[in-house]
Amino acid sequence: MKNKVITAAAVLCATVLVAIIAFDFFMSASFSASFIAMNTTVSADIKGLKAEEAYREISEELKELDAFLLSRTSEDSQIYKLNNGKTDIDPEPAKLLSSIKDIEEKSNFSFCVGLGQLTDLWGIGTDSARLPRADEISSAIKDAEKWQISGNTVDLPDGVKLDLGAAGKGIGCDYASDILQKYKCKSAVVAVGGSVLLYSTDKDEVFTIGIRNPKGDINEPAAIIEIKACCVSTSGTYERFFEQDGKRYHHIFDPSTGYPAESGLQSVTVISSSGLVSDALSTACLVLGFEESLPLLKEFDAQAVFITDENKVMTTPDFEGLKIADSNFTLVN
Numbered sequence: 001m002k003n004k005v006i007t008a009a010a011v012l013c014a015t016v017l018v019a020i021i022a023f024d025f026f027m028s029a030s031f032s033a034s035f036i037a038m039n040t041t042v043s044a045d046i047k048g049l050k051a052e053e054a055y056r057e058i059s060e061e062l063k064e065l066d067a068f069l070l071s072r073t074s075e076d077s078q079i080y081k082l083n084n085g086k087t088d089i090d091p092e093p094a095k096l097l098s099s100i101k102d103i104e105e106k107s108n109f110s111f112c113v114g115l116g117q118l119t120d121l122w123g124i125g126t127d128s129a130r131l132p133r134a135d136e137i138s139s140a141i142k143d144a145e146k147w148q149i150s151g152n153t154v155d156l157p158d159g160v161k162l163d164l165g166a167a168g169k170g171i172g173c174d175y176a177s178d179i180l181q182k183y184k185c186k187s188a189v190v191a192v193g194g195s196v197l198l199y200s201t202d203k204d205e206v207f208t209i210g211i212r213n214p215k216g217d218i219n220e221p222a223a224i225i226e227i228k229a230c231c232v233s234t235s236g237t238y239e240r241f242f243e244q245d246g247k248r249y250h251h252i253f254d255p256s257t258g259y260p261a262e263s264g265l266q267s268v269t270v271i272s273s274s275g276l277v278s279d280a281l282s283t284a285c286l287v288l289g290f291e292e293s294l295p296l297l298k299e300f301d302a303q304a305v306f307i308t309d310e311n312k313v314m315t316t317p318d319f320e321g322l323k324i325a326d327s328n329f330t331l332v333n
Ligand code: AMP
Pocket: 110, 111, 112, 113, 115, 119, 163, 164, 165, 166, 167, 194, 234, 235, 236, 239, 251, 252, 253, 254, 255, 279, 282, 283, 287
């Protein structure tokens, strides 16, 4: 009798062990691939039983997010329609625009999505990039901050056009995060251009991320950070620019002047639990500069790494886990 009990217990143990190993095996199933959406490459590296299904849905959703919501050129997108006279918007994008308005206000409009006319005027990143006349610039920034959202109704003053280029990739990360959760994925890295979602169900998992050398190649980090699950967005003056008479004009504008921001920074990387916040604030901080960014980052409970024009690396207070990876850069706080 005793022997039978021992045998039964042994069989049970073995079954449980096999189940654990099988569960672990399936959960560590992984899928990596990339696709084009939102004018950039989206790459995803996903672990979990349904990693491939999650990837497929992320790919579909982000393409739709662009085509039906964010794009300024697709006639089916809500932003295109608002820019061309429509005033009402679906509830979900209305919620997004309300969050964006809140970030604009808290950033003192250093982040301002009403700059569509200005980005068109400069055309940076297109074949028609040029240095506009001062009067063109002042008319393009006039009233940019004054667009309003109330419920599902958007009011754009005459001549104001929305451009969500500074927040769209972060919004994409938030969409991806919801899909990973839906498919019960274990861990993932989803990079939507300069915004990266680090996803994990393990609160102790640590990711290692490189912060690009602004004057170097994409695979040449100036610094390495080790962080837990979050969203990380970088805005850099090196991403899109043109040069004229020895001067560089980049694509991140100071909404108060209409000219490329001159805050003494080459890049800002913002870390937040929200993709929208990390993307919007990386743009805002590049306009504001180091000192002025600190209260804004604190307000959103976000952290940041700044690289100055002199290759100095600075972080928000108490930021841990940063290592300099290139001797041309110096950590100064
Ligand atoms: P990012 O790379 O996220 O900093 O976004 C840069 C893009 O956002 C530009 O290419 C413009 O389309 C738009 N943009 C430029 N300056 C601003 C600004 N101050 N606030 C909001 N959007 C901006």
